[in-house]
Amino acid sequence: MYSPVAATQEMPADRRFALWDSTKRVPSSAEAPLLEGVDFVVVKRREPEVDGYNWLHGAAIVRHKGVLYASFGHNQGSENTASEVANGCKSTDGGKTWREVFTIDDGDEPNLAVSHGVFLSHDGTLWAFHGAFYDRMKKIHTRAYVLDEPTGEWKPRGVVAQDGFWPMQEPQRMGDGNWIMAGISVANGLGGPDDPAAVAIGHGDDLTQWDVVRIPKPQHMIMWGESTVIVERGAGFRSAAADKTPAQRIVCIARYRNPVALAAMSEDYGRTWTETSESNLPMAASKPYAGVLSTGQRYLVCTTTADSGNRRSPLTIAVSRAGEKLFSKIYRIRDAVHDGPGESTPVARLSYPYAAEYDGNLYVIYSNDGGRGGNRNSSELAIVPVGKLSAD
Secondary structure, three states, X not given: OOOXXXXXXXXXXXXXXXXXXXXXXXXXXXXXXXXXXXXXXEEEOOOHHHHOOOEEEEEEEEEEOOEEEEEEEEEOOOOOOOOEEEEEEEEOOOOOOOOOOEEEEOOOOOOEEEEEEEEEEEOOEEEEEEEEXXXXXXXXXXXXXXXXXXXXEEEEXXXXXXXXXXXXXXXXXXXXXXXXXXXXXXXXXXXXXOEOEEEEEEEOOEEEEEEEEEOOOOOOOOOEOOEEXXXXXXXXXXXXOOOOOEEOOEEEEEOOOOOOOEEEEXXXXXXXXXXXXXXXXXXXXXXXXEEEOOXXXXXXXXXXXXXXXXXXOOEEEEEXXXXXXXXXXXXXXXXXXXXXXXXOOOOOOEEEEEEEEEOOEEEEEEEEOOOOOOOEOEEEEEEEEHHHOOOO
16 A cells, blocks of 8 residues: 555554565666667757757656657756756657757746746647746746647746746646646755655646645655655545545655655645655655556656665666556666667766656656766657556
8 A cells, every 4th residue: 555554564664655565676777677669769969069058957748739749948057047948849750850949938037047847738738837946946936838839839827836836747637626736845945955845736727826735744854855646546535534525545756865765645635645754665866757557557767776876877667567556566768878879878867757658658758967967968768668567
């Protein structure tokens, strides 16, 4: 079960939140099998000598009316500075090739940066929600945009979430009719002591109003809470509340500064949460991305091998069996040294994944720093056949 109590029942001496099937050993990087049949594509090369952009991070991907769109934060200076802009590109051939870079927003106020974000294709409209800030990570908030398809321009819909919220995963519909969007709430600027995981909850189909819920954590826990959520599907279950109203279980998986995944759970559509706690799954200190495949399997993309520590390689995917809640197998998507498209070096960092499933493939987009550090990344795409992700 996805709860600290159940984890204690299964492992009496271990009160960690159960994400991993404790009857199995978490594999080392060498033991985790390398996925077969994966196609790799470079979405955006790092080429400052051509376009002036020194920094790229936080790529997202979506398919809208047959076209794949990718977005990312771009900066001609250093990351987390006011020269950051939200850029992107698109593919009309299923991700095989990508067209020239377009701009979603480059900030129209002094010292305003608009950076990386997430997508939502809904009711024939393509939305984008992007983290924004002033100066150097001050007054962080989220802004929304919609694509004007005839012109290719992105039309602003204004500030839609405050309270330091920066989105990390696309909005997902919950059983109560509202949307939930996972992210982080940055309260005190860059490197503050209180930066927990957070979610933003929408108001029905009004995608311009979001309530930010900061997920509680122990006072002593210092975290950079970039997060992802798994919204459990199906008919739901009855809550423990006195009124017995229908509820839905949501699990949040978040980044820690230590090499272990953090987790929390909500049973009331994301309004209240258990306190964030360490899980029994190792994970590098990097943004994770999770979801549910069409097969009914849960998945988590990050770096989750037993020996990787905070090294951001290999890029891995942990999966469950269909209909089960615990991850039980880990595959390597890509190693730092790679025979194929993209940069290859033993010290490459493969990080900040984002994923979307279409027509039997999971499209995993991620950053590759080519060993340069400082998130001076290129953006790459792995097209993973879902049929290769068996947990048996």
